[in-house]
Amino acid sequence: MTLPVPQPVQTDPDKLRWGIVSTVKGSMRQIARFIAFHLDLGANRVHLHLDVPDQELATRLSHPKVRFTQCDDAYWDGKPSRARSTHQMRQTYNATRIYRITQLDWLAHIDLDEFVLAPARMSDLLAQVDPNGPFVAMQPVEMLNSAGDPHHFKRPAHKTIKRQIYPTYGAHVSGGFIGTQSPKVIARCGFSDVRLGIHALRYKGQIVGGGAQIDGLDLGHAHAPDFETFQKHMAYRLEKGSYHDRKGKLNKLGNLIRVLMDDPDPDALRAFHTELCSAAPERLDVLAAHDMLITRTLDLDTKVARYFGKLEG
Template identity: 40%
Template sequence: MSDASAPTYPGGFAAILTQMEGRRDPFTYEDGEGLPPLDVDLAALKQARVDGRALEVDGSKSTYARKLRELSDEFDGMPALLLLHGLLVAHLRRRTAPDHAAPLFLRLWAEESDWLMQRLDARWLVSAATTFGDHGATETQRRLGQSLSVMFGMMKLYETERIHSGADPAQPFEWSRRKVPPLAMQMDAYALGAGGLDVNMLGRLWQDAGSDAVIAPLARRLLDLLIADDRTIFRRLRMMRQQREKAQKAEGIRPKRGHAAPSAHIPVPAKVVARDPATLRWGTVSLIKAPLPRIAAFAAHHLEMGAHRLHIHLDDPHPEAAAFLSRHPAIEVTICDAAWWAGQKKPRMKAHQLRQAWVATQTYHRTDLDFLAHVDVDEFILADAPLSPALAALPADIAAVHLPPAELLAGTTDRFKLTPRHAGQEKAVLEDIYPNFGGHLRGGFISHREGKMIARCGIPGVRFGLHALLLNGHPASNRMTLPDVILGHAHAPDWETFQSHLAFRMTQGSYRKTDEEVLGLRDILDLLHEEDGEEGLRSFFTEVCEGNDRLTRALEAHGMLVRAPLEADRKMMRIFGAIPKA
């Protein structure tokens, strides 16, 4: 067994530097040997041809002569300017070099970059970039040269190691769901679904190259060659991402992207703009799989708010719920059983998110309402005043109203928390409010932070996403929020609900890790469960979710607490005349 505490290189960096410097001894010369002067005629060297025998140093025992013979053999019969370029690169790798070596190298690339790039292979182009890193005339040349040198050097190391796996350089490993073991230096694994490490790295190099006219042709030529080569880590990871997306598509799951499509203005026809609050009609659409008391509480809340119709789709047959809800004339119940799906244009999707979006979109295009809110059974529109007057007063070009979320504090029915951004606070307050976990919680929420939409009905070609109104895949830019109108989200109203939904949410729901390489909620919950089991998860829930006095006071002190009593029992009695049993 290897000693994990021993350094990779015995002797540490003292030994590394000794070995490195041993390869950088300056060239030795005999009489008459050396580089041509700084003002050498480059045009003449492009016409002259290299003699592979290197007769001009015949019999010489200098290290310069040895290098000249080696390069003359490589460039035999080729233009002598290529030989000079090779000699300059070799000289500038040494500890010292003739004073004019670096200026002459830079002159070659300033005056003959196009010519050089047409004739030097990728190996020599990388060597040239490395030389810029050590001897560039500008900060950009040195920084970019060093960056390219490190990137290509690491590629050479890991591609060499990969050869011993037996896999062809162009063949990606098979993607599969597996637990990722800890990486070196406590790094998170690259996220195949939406990771941006590769494009961020390559994009920054490309942009940096554009700021220096001398190194730009070389750097961008190398980067073009890199993304065109099918034997690189970049190409293999893209192919593995495609494998992952194909597997998810077969399961009915649409993979999340690291960056949403840019928003766009959705045209609103004048004929769909309702201006009279007395006649304006709004409602909700939901795909629901929940016990009857929860569905009834959801329905009663929105009907008391003034909703004119609730389109409730039951994801599984629930005869008792259908019978109870259908007694109210403003509730339209649809049972989404096999017969219902057989009548749709698409078969039943495996992913519930896709079914939600499908049901909401189909309802949008057939409803006679003026506005339709796409909300879940655990989401409650909260407003201080009736919605109809506010919706009637919207500017005519507004396609949707955004409902920013507020997360219900567990164990309460009247206290909701906001994100720092919504409350006008800095992100740093999260570490004050949640001392152990705030640094890793996005917005301090465990549920979605995107909110939901109330869409203006009658706009052709649009569809509902989970959190947006879309036209040709682009979310509406012509949306707005209404003062004091938010979405109360009872995502984890108690410990039992949190615990019972945990496995699903970590693999297919809102807790799954899908984007940038950071410590996220999924990682926190995995670690807590692995280290401390249920007790660890309970400590997280207590600090982040429970509406205890400590959390209530902390949120209130930062203006991040909303008090809005749900009063579910009272509303159900008023709307239905009874409180259904589970």
Template identity: 40%
Template sequence: MSDTSAPTYPGGFAAILTQMEGRRDPFTYEDGEALPPLDVDLAPLKLARVDGRALSVEGSKSTYARKLRELSQEFDGLPALMLLHGLLIAHLRRRTAPDHAGPLFLRLWAEESDWLLQRLDARWLVSAITTFGDHGATETQRRLGQSISVMFAMMKLYETERVYSGADPTRPFDWSKRKIPPLAMQMDAYALAAGGLDVNMLGRLWQDSDGDPVIAPLARHLLDLLIADDRTVFRRLRLMRQHREKAQKAEGIRPRRGHAAPSAHIPVPARAVARDPDTLRWGTVSLVKAPLARIAGFAAHHLDMGAHRLHIHLDEPHPEAAAFLSRHPGIEVTTCDATWWSGQKKPRMKAHQLRQAWVATQTYHRTDLDFLAHVDVDEFILSATALTPALANLPADIAAVHLPPAELLAGTTDRFKLTPHHAGQEKAVLEDIYPNFGGHLRGGFISHREGKLIVRCGIPGTRLGLHALLLNGHPASNRLALPDVILGHAHAPDWDTFQQHLAFRMTQGSYRKTDDEVLGLRDILELLRDEEGEAGLRSFFTEVCEGTDRLMQALDAHGMLVRAPLDLDQKIKRVFGAIPKG
């Protein structure tokens, strides 16, 4: 068993330097052995061919002769100038070298860069840029050479390690596996969607090469080779980013700042417009995985407020729930088991958000409802008046109704909080309402702030995301909110529920870090968990989520408190006759 407290290199940097310097002993020479002079004519060396036998040093035991024989075999039959280039690099890697070795190396690149770039492979070009870092004549040559050299050295280390993972270097990892252990040296992980570390590093190197005409051709050629190669971390991260953007586009969820698709007006055909409140029909679609009692409460609430049909999809088999819910004529229950997925056009997706979007879209295009709300099992449409007449009176060109979110305060069944934006308040009020954490909470919420939609059915070519109606990847701009109609979200109704879902939500749900956050919700929760354990998380939950007198008074003072009794038990009894167990 290894001692994890021991340094990576026993003996520390003293041992590292000893090992490094042991490989840098100067070359030894026998009589007649030497590098060509600084003013050597380079033209004949481009025409002469290397003899792999290295007859000029036959029988010599000097280290120079050993290196010459080694390089002669490598460049056998190739132009002698390539051999000279290799010899100069080999000399300049030693502690000392002939005085003219550095100037001759720089002369080769000043006079023959195009010729060298056409013939040297990438390995020798990287060696050349490293040599510029150690022996460049200008600050730009040394700085750029060292920077590019370190980058390629680190690539060699981690790409070698990747070989042992068995992973194909051209194949990106699965970005959906977001459980990332802490990085070394307390570094933040690269932000996959909008991270700029790669382009900032490569772009800076490209710009720096403008500062010196001798190193510029070599530096830019290497950087061009780098971004053209499909076996690098840069390409893999780019593919991961593209796959992620494609998946999120399909989901219609959590658009990132600066990366969201522009909204567009989605045409509404005349046949999709229902005007008669006596015949207009609306309902919901959901993919759920929850205890039967929770599903029953969700269903009873929406049936009680006038929904004509609930399309409930069970994300995994739940025979008791299927039997109980199916007894009501207004509920269509679908069990999304392996048999069901085998009949779909796509295999079962790993990400639950993708499954939700798929189920919602398929339902949207087959339902005979006039309006369909895509909501989760812990979300409740709240309306002060009947919803059907309001939908019937919508302007004909409106494709969707936006349901702004309101978070249920934990420990209550009738108190919800709004975001400052929805209440017409400035964002700064969050620090008054949540004195310890308000500065880092977007909207004061721990769940989504996008809200959900009730979409008009019968619009061809559209699909549903979690928070959007999409046409060709563009979310509908022709939507509006109805007065006093919101989405009550029982996201964390109590401490136990918060704890139970914490790990999942930090990696795959609403707590995960967004790419433009410096210090986001996930960072806060991780810090509290690591530093203070359960007590720290509990203090956060109490201040932000619990319906304490202090919080309700603060919300009420800013017009951000909503009273809307759910009365789920009573609704379940009215709709189903009895409250189910489980």
């Protein structure tokens, strides 16, 4: 459905204000990197909901542009029980709550393992969006296994070349991605009765259409940038996350991962991750040849030091 954009909209990049909302669960280092990266990108506000309350973390990472919400029992008291029932419902509830009270012009709903990769200053890019556009869609690009900067990301592979790039598993993995291929949105603020979901803006249950795309604006997703991270999150993703079956519908990627976990070869799962996520020179060459490679210097630890100094531990 289409939704008329409240007018006028802010088109002066020096006055335009944008921000991020996220429900997070992670280490202080992970959260500090996420905040620092997006503050450095020019975010005017970073709203973080701590799914596991941690006042010490919020105090250590305090900043004038950062707002922490402790999602403890007191926070959820009086709120619909369904809103707290799953991680996905908590994400949507928290993002929608902030959307409805924010004074920002634009609000992005992303996860802790995602980084907005912008080709220019975000306020300049958003100021140029069609005034009738309700949101901007950011297409995910998946981080490859690299020890540090520069970080390499890949775009989804078209089915005509997928098997060429991923000869063993390409036929079984959509786009060659082990994470989501669904875009995330930066929503224009000011709508009434909308919900800011994980992958869409919704009005009275219907998905709002008419979004824009900005050339070169991608969402870098560190879904499983190394095998250790892949293993660490495996149980949750199979049970409740991106690999679990939904409403009785088989999750093909999750099923493949379970088969590999049961394989007599102890290295079967590692081989799967290597084929799909390796940043070996020959893999980078193939991706570049198909215009599927994005390389960015994120400089995360330098940015953390800039905003928060040296982290303890």
